Amino acid sequence: MKDGPDRRTILKLLMAAGTGAAVGMGEASAAAVPVKSAAVPVLNSGVEDRAFWVENLRRVAEPVLMALQERRLKASMPIECKPEMLDGRRVCTYLEAVGRLYSGIAPWLEHGPPSGTEGALRARFAEAARAGLVSGCDPGSVDYLRFGDLQQTLVDAAFLGLGILRAPTELWEKLPDPAKKNLVLGLKATRKLTPGNNNWVLFSAMVELALRFMGEEWERERVQYAIDKHEEWYKGDGMYGDGPDFHWDYYNSFVIQPFLLQIFDREAAGDLSWKALQPKIEARAARYAAIQERLISPEGTYPAIGRSLAYRCGAFHHLATMSLRERLPEGVAAGQVRSALTTVMRRSLGAPGTYDAHGWLTIGFCGHQPEIGETYISTGSLYLCSAIFLPLGLGMHSEFWSEHGMDWSSRKAWGGQDIAADHALADR
Numbered sequence: 289m290k291d292g293p294d295r296r297t298i299l300k301l302l303m304a305a306g307t308g309a310a311v312g313m314g315e316a317s318a319a320a321v322p323v324k325s326a327a328v329p330v331l332n333s334g335v336e337d338r339a340f341w342v343e344n345l346r347r348v349a350e351p352v353l354m355a356l357q358e359r360r361l362k363a364s365m366p367i368e369c370k371p372e373m374l375d376g377r378r379v380c381t382y383l384e385a386v387g388r389l390y391s392g393i394a395p396w397l398e399h400g401p402p403s404g405t406e407g408a409l410r411a412r413f414a415e416a417a418r419a420g421l422v423s424g425c426d427p428g429s430v431d432y433l434r435f436g437d438l439q440q441t442l443v444d445a446a447f448l449g450l451g452i453l454r455a456p457t458e459l460w461e462k463l464p465d466p467a468k469k470n471l472v473l474g475l476k477a478t479r480k481l482t483p484g485n486n487n488w489v490l491f492s493a494m495v496e497l498a499l500r501f502m503g504e505e506w507e508r509e510r511v512q513y514a515i516d517k518h519e520e521w522y523k524g525d526g527m528y529g530d531g532p533d534f535h536w537d538y539y540n541s542f543v544i545q546p547f548l549l550q551i552f553d554r555e556a557a558g559d560l561s562w563k564a565l566q567p568k569i570e571a572r573a574a575r576y577a578a579i580q581e582r583l584i585s586p587e588g589t590y591p592a593i594g595r596s597l598a599y600r601c602g603a604f605h606h607l608a609t610m611s612l613r614e615r616l617p618e619g620v621a622a623g624q625v626r627s628a629l630t631t632v633m634r635r636s637l638g639a640p641g642t643y644d645a646h647g648w649l650t651i652g653f654c655g656h657q658p659e660i661g662e663t664y665i666s667t668g669s670l671y672l673c674s675a676i677f678l679p680l681g682l683g684m685h686s687e688f689w690s691e692h693g694m695d696w697s698s699r700k701a702w703g704g705q706d707i708a709a710d711h712a713l714a715d716r
Contacts, residue, residue, distance in 0.1 A: 329588055329631040331693030334623075337630045338680070338689055342406050344637050345677045349393055351647045352385050352671065353413055356420035361385075361431045366644065368651050368658070369666035377666040380440040383433040384668030386424055387444035390417060390451030390459065392602075392674025395612055395681020398455035414458045421463060425470035436477030440664065445478045446491035447672075449498030450550060454681075456501070468502070475499055479507070486531035487539050489514040490547040497551060511551060515562065518548060525712045526575030537594020541580060541606035542672065545573050549609060568715060574617040575713040577610040581620055581628060582710065586699040588631030597653040598661045598670055601636040604629060605675035611688055612678040619708060623691030626679070630693075633676060649673070 332340075355361040361382055369377045397417060400410035424433040435441050452459050452471075460468070475495050483492045493514035500506035521529040530539045552569050556562040583590045590603065597603075610616050611625055636642075641656030643649060649670040651661040661669075682688050700707045 329586070329627070329634075329699070331627055331695070332630070333692055334626065334684065334689035337626055337693065338406075338684070340630060341633070341677065341680055342409065344633055345393060345396065345674070345680065346409060347643070347647065348637070348649070348671070348674055348677075349389055349413060352389050353416040353420060356386060356423055356431055357416040359423050359429060359431050361420075361424075363430075364646075365667060366646075366648055367667055369661065370663050373663050373666070376438060376440075377668075379434055379438040380444065381666040381668035382431065383424075383435070383441055383444040383448070384666070385671045386420065386433060386668075387447035387451065388602075388668070388671040389674050391447045391454065392451075392672070392677050393417075393680075394451040394454035394459060395678050397458045399681045399683070401683070414462075417459060418463055418467075421459065421471060422467040425467055425474050427470070433474065435474035436480060439481055442478045442481040442483060442491050442495070443488070444668075445475055446494035446498075446547075449475060449494050450547070452498055453501060453550060453554065460502070472499065472502055472504055475502075476504075484531070485517075487543045487547075489517055490543055490551075493551060494547055497554060501554070511555070515548075515551065515565070518544065519565070522572070524715070526572045526579060528572075535594060537596065538599075538603040539594075539596070540576055541603055542596060542599060542675075543605075545576055545606045546609045546675075549573055549613070553613075570615070571713065571715060573606070573610060574615065577607050578617040578620055578710070580604060580607040581617075581625055582697045584628040584632055584696060584698060586702045588628070588635040590632065592653055595662055596665070596669075598651050598657075598665050599672040600642075600653060600670070601629075601632050601676040602672035602674070604632060605672070605678075608676050608678040612681050614682070614686065614688070620697075621691065621694055622687040624694040624696040626688050626691070627693040628696035628699075629676060629679075637673065 351365070352361070355364045365382065365385065367374060367377050367381055369381070393413070397410060397414045401407040402411075423429045423431045425435075426432060433441075435445055463471070475498060478495055479492075483489045489510075493511040496506045496508070496510045518528055521532060523529050523534050527534070528540055528544050529535070530537070530544070548569055552562060552566045556566040607625060608629065611622065611629075614622075616622060616625060636654065639652075639655040641650060641652065648667060650656040651658050651665060651667075651670065653660050679688050684690060695703065695705065697707060
């Protein structure tokens with residue numbers, strides 16, 4: 289079976305989904321063609337759902353990728369934020385958009401189909417992403433991303449590093465040598481920034497992990513420190529504190545668990561102490577994935593709890609990560625997760641007001657809700673929503689895409705179906 293539907297199929301499916309736009313064929317901006325949300329979730333085939341996912345990826349990614357490729361990102365991208373924060377956000381918001389977007393679309397750039405309509409879009413976006421790195425990492429470029437110039441740039445250098453690790457061929461090996469050197473210098477420039485005593489220690493660790501992958505000397509102690517602190521901050525039942533205290537928010541998904549999994553996937557085999565800890569890290573990740581799946585209501589909503597809600601469906605970074613790794617918890621089928629995430633995507637990215645008139649994301653949780661954005665939120669921050677696209681790195685032969693749509697846990701429970709009892713993870 290081919291890894292993606294053919295052109296005729298995808299066009300029909302996009303029209304049926306109500307998007308009204310072909311994928312990656314150079315049409316006018318999709319800002320004028322809203323992605324409609326469904327009042328009643330429909331359980332579609334993987335082919336139908338994938339067409340919908342690819343169109344949403346295109347709509348989120350295209351403004352950033354095309355503007356950076358053409359060296360007009362700073363000239364084109366608006367900066368929505370708290371008025372008093374504008375000067376600082378001008379320094380970091382562009383790196384936020386790039387790092388977060390690249391980390392979410394990287395598996396698709398690396399493993400998406402090589403042909404067909406989706407393959408053509410993937411090839412075009414991969415070329416644009418590389419051209420963007422040439423531009424964004426060049427200190428002489430008008431779109432230089434100013435690594436190290438503000439504390440926030442540590443966060444998004446780390447997300448960019450995560451993207452490189454998720455797409456080592458498309459986003460690193462194919463880069464010209466001068467761009468590689470500039471990217472290394474950019475990552476190293478963030479070493480002078482001291483992370484906070486919370487999830488930020490993982491950003492310093494991810495920068496070092498990326499530099500190690502690039503053949504540079506790495507500061508292993510920063511990675512060890514991040515691991516040690518999160519062992520200290522583990523609260524039980526698959527949940528870490530964001531620092532010493534527990535917070536009801538989505539930071540276990542936004543950052544903590546996906547970053548820990550990446551660290552252990554790459555480095556545990558070379559360190560006996562890390563290798564011994566890896567089964568615990570993975571057991572906690574499986575439990576938290578089960579929790580995340582159960583948080584999705586029958587209608588595709590989820591609790592509006594905690595900070596950074598403007599990251600929208602990026603709240604399911606972890607569930608998308610576990611889907612990409614094909615390590616979903618026992619009893620949670622890939623088809624039900626795909627159906628649940630598809631419905632979340634419809635509710636989140638399909639809400640009126642999500643995009644401005646030029647196709648850029650706006651601040652909000654469901655539509656445009658400026659007051660929901662904290663002082664550190666600006667337009668670039670919002671592109672963490674692209675984390676939901678991670679499973680597009682799986683081919684159509686995978687269970688995630690080959691299984692027909694299924695009811696997810698809350699839809700089963702509220703529909704009166706008999707489902708298994710839920711149990712905590714006893715690992716302390």
